[in-house]
Amino acid sequence: MTQMHSYERLLATSRRVNWRLEDIIGGDKKMDFSRPFLPESFARVDGMDFLDDGEKRLLNQIRGHGYLAMFELVERCILPFIDAHTPSRPDQDEWRTPAMSQFAAEEAKHIELFTRFRRDFTESFEVECGFVGPAEAIGAEIRSHGELALAIFVLAIEWATQVHYAESVRGDPSLDPQFKSLLRHHWLEESQHAKLDALVFRELATRAGPEQVDAALQGFLAIGGYVDTLLKQQTALDLASLEKAIGRTLPGGERDAFSQIQHQAMRWTFLGSALCNPGFLEAIGAVSPDGRALIEQVAPAFC
Ligand SMILES: [Fe+2]
Numbered sequence: 001m002t003q004m005h006s007y008e009r010l011l012a013t014s015r016r017v018n019w020r021l022e023d024i025i026g027g028d029k030k031m032d033f034s035r036p037f038l039p040e041s042f043a044r045v046d047g048m049d050f051l052d053d054g055e056k057r058l059l060n061q062i063r064g065h066g067y068l069a070m071f072e073l074v075e076r077c078i079l080p081f082i083d084a085h086t087p088s089r090p091d092q093d094e095w096r097t098p099a100m101s102q103f104a105a106e107e108a109k110h111i112e113l114f115t116r117f118r119r120d121f122t123e124s125f126e127v128e129c130g131f132v133g134p135a136e137a138i139g140a141e142i143r144s145h146g147e148l149a150l151a152i153f154v155l156a157i158e159w160a161t162q163v164h165y166a167e168s169v170r171g172d173p174s175l176d177p178q179f180k181s182l183l184r185h186h187w188l189e190e191s192q193h194a195k196l197d198a199l200v201f202r203e204l205a206t207r208a209g210p211e212q213v214d215a216a217l218q219g220f221l222a223i224g225g226y227v228d229t230l231l232k233q234q235t236a237l238d239l240a241s242l243e244k245a246i247g248r249t250l251p252g253g254e255r256d257a258f259s260q261i262q263h264q265a266m267r268w269t270f271l272g273s274a275l276c277n278p279g280f281l282e283a284i285g286a287v288s289p290d291g292r293a294l295i296e297q298v299a300p301a302f303c
């Protein structure tokens with residue numbers, strides 16, 4: 001990690017780019033349901049020839065709902081980790097605790113942002129969309145792999161959001177501006193989180209030693225495997241939501257194609273965009289070159 005990523009500099013940047021919830025949502029700032037919400041690289045609806053254009057848009061929006069719900073869930077799960085690493089210790093960098101407090105406050109705000117977007121979605125979308133749960137049990141399972149494995153998972157999520165914004169701006173100009181604003185504002189603050197979490201991971205890994213780092217990498221892969229089973233369940237819930245929204249049941253072959261394409265699309269959105277991310281791989285490689293090699297080995301299945 002270079003000196004550029006000091007707690008002091010990251011805090012200064014966080015304060016400069018900080019935004020308020022009311023700047024992003026509320027009043028006339030609403031989602032436009034005549035447009036798609038997610039970039040095609042995440043939604044992967046274009047190749048589903050058995051859906052017409054309106055149905056593809058509905059599926060894109062259902063996937064948008066899943067995105068909001070997943071980030072709300074994941075950020076609720078990782079907030080206690082950030083809180084636990086905020087208190088000051090003797091001999092620490094004087095900027096560490098203020099930077100971590102800012103990090104925690106921003107994640108609490110993001111949870112509220114995703115919750116409010118989801119509420120707006122639910123009020124306007126024509127059918128109720130299912131989401132995996134219960135959130136408490138999912139969070140407990142993710143946290144059960146230990147602090148260091150969780151630190152790697154948090155790092156992965158932070159880096160994934162960087163790709164999410166880059167793909168939403170580079171991609172289709174027809175995306176709903178309000179959803180794009182969500183991705184952009186989240187990215188703005190997450191960019192500091194990704195670097196802060198790399199500092200925290202390095203501190204924890206140095207204290208723990210190489211054997212525990214190896215164990216944590218295995219724990220992280222187990223978390224990834226668990227998340228993948230949730231994504232598979234979510235694919236089935238999204239199919240049910242789509243069938244309700246379009247008022248017809250897809251025939252067997254189309255259901256199979258849906259499940260295969262959408263599960264892989266979700267793998268890329270929530271796992272591949274982190275595992276294949278150069279920033280994430282660099283942060284892991286700085287602590288454990290073998291760990292980086294291990295992740296590079298499993299990553300292609302999620303991309
Ligand atoms: Fe966040």
Ligand SMILES: [Fe+2]
Pocket residue numbers: 107158190193
């Ligand atoms: Fe974050």
